[in-house]
Amino acid sequence: MTGELSPIDKAKFVAAKRAAEFVEDGMRVGLGTGSTAAWLVRCLGEMVEQDGLKILGVPTSTRTAQLAREVGIKVISLDEARWLDLTIDGADEFDADLSLIKGGGGALLQEKIVATASDQMVVIADAAKEVEHLGSFPLPIEVIPFGWQTTQALIEETLVSMDVMGRQASLRMNGSVPFVTDEGNHILDLHLGRIGNPRQLAMVINQIPGVVENGLFIDICDKVVIGYGDGRVETRDINEGTVSEDRLDFVETDNLFRDI
Known part of the structure; x- marks a missing residue:
């Protein structure tokens, strides 16, 4: 109740x-x-x-x-x-x-x-x-399972040139196995701390091979x-x-x- x-x-x-x-x-x-x-x-x-x-x-x-x-x-x-x-x-x-x-x-x-x-x-x-700047919550990125580690490396390399505080990406897990979405994909959570330009980040991340979609809704x-x-x-x-x-x-x- x-x-x-x-x-x-x-x-x-x-x-x-x-x-x-x-x-x-x-x-x-x-x-x-x-x-x-x-x-x-x-x-x-x-x-x-x-x-x-x-x-x-x-x-x-x-x-x-x-x-x-x-x-x-x-x-x-x-x-x-x-x-x-x-x-x-x-x-x-x-x-x-x-x-x-x-x-x-x-x-x-x-x-x-x-x-x-x-x-x-x-x-x-x-x-x-409600936040002043997006990014405290880890940003989810849906990626295809094939080559996900390569996709993760490309994302982390790309983040070097982005206006963010952190650059760590981690594979979301479901217990001891990778989390699987309804579409059969994996999720990488980006621990960014602060996103200075969400619109730019969303556009750039989606250009990386293996990325299906990002969790920024602009x-x-x-x-x-x-x-x-x-x-x-x-x-x-x-x-x-x-x-x-x-x-x-x-x-x-x-x-x-x-x-x-």
């Missing part, structure tokens, strides 16, 4: 609850991956069950697809949807320009494809995810909904240049908080 949630989980919940209000009947909605996005899927599932909301959800991972089906959201593929009205997803970091680092959950490739196939992307996050996010542990919610719209704030009350709902 909500009374048992940590302040961080409360923050994630209120951000997700507010963002769910952007979803309208008949929409095709991209569903993100990660702990905050899972709250959003649960909120939408409650709206489907209790309010009769009718939407088509395009998940960004097998985990999200499974959860969406469990809560009653009709799931289709991006190829079936072709284009989306809205994508709502979390972020590992965001800055004042609403540039993001994503991929902590390992789904950055599908997340970026879905987000860029949407009229609008809304990011939901707790306040701790000029993709339209709104960020920031949740706080006391129930406050702040919404920033980068296109309108507006900032609004209100507060949500916690309501205990068995369907929403089961298995939490």
Whole structure:
């Protein structure tokens, strides 16, 4: 129940609850991956069950697809949807320009494809995810398994000429074996400390052979909904240049908080 949630989980919940209000009947909605996005899927599932909301959800991972089906959201593929009205997803970091680092959950490739196939992307996050400069969170790079060590060496060599503080790259592991994405690839996490020019870094990294995609989301996010542990919610719209704030009350709902 909500009374048992940590302040961080409360923050994630209120951000997700507010963002769910952007979803309208008949929409095709991209569903993100990660702990905050899972709250959003649960909120939408409650709206489907209790309010009769009718939407088509395009998940960004097998985990999200499974959860969406469990809560009653009709799931289709991006190829079936072709284009989306809205994508709502979390972020590992965001800055004042609403540039993001994503991929902590390992789904950055599908997340970026879905987000860029949407009229609008809304990011939901707790306040701790806001940073002055991107880079404290390791930057995920999805790479093909073939020659990944060569790709890693090329990335580290390239970082010498980039405006970053650190240059170490490490292979993400799942226990004793390499982590494998839904697309069958590996992830290299770049420990950069600070990224001085995210746009330049994103362009250069993607030119390296073996790199599939990077976790920098530039000029993709339209709104960020920031949740706080006391129930406050702040919404920033980068296109309108507006900032609004209100507060949500916690309501205990068995369907929403089961298995939490």
